[in-house]
Amino acid sequence: MGKQILIKPLITEKAEQLTEKRNQFTFIVNRDANKVEIRKAIEQMYNVHVSSVNTAIMPAKTRNRNTKAGFIRGHVSSYKKAIVTLAAGENIDLYGDI
Numbered sequence: 001m002g003k004q005i006l007i008k009p010l011i012t013e014k015a016e017q018l019t020e021k022r023n024q025f026t027f028i029v030n031r032d033a034n035k036v037e038i039r040k041a042i043e044q045m046y047n048v049h050v051s052s053v054n055t056a057i058m059p060a061k062t063r064n065r066n067t068k069a070g071f072i073r074g075h076v077s078s079y080k081k082a083i084v085t086l087a088a089g090e091n092i093d094l095y096g097d098i
Contacts, residue, residue, distance in 0.1 A: 005041035009094050010081055024085045025092050031080045038082045049087040053098045056081055
């Protein structure tokens with residue numbers, strides 16, 4: 001089996017604003033996936049027409065927190081996100097299963 005292209009949709013306040021205002025949906029994708037593969041995966045999975053795909057690699061970040069046991073250092077891994085613009089009149093129902 002080939003690599004998994006789409007990992008999960010990214011649901012944040014900023015992503016929701018893009019969905020409402022510009023008909024753009026945000027997904028976390030495989031780091032090795034290119035724009036053509038992302039376009040084909042979205043069109044096949046959600047049965048929509050994709051106008052454009054923008055990608056960005058989000059850098060890793062360090063996180064620190066204080067606990068009773070002491071100071072804990074950690075990090076959040078880097079990931080690649082894709083912002084997908086759909087054709088006019090198209091929509092993806094991300095909350096359909098809920």
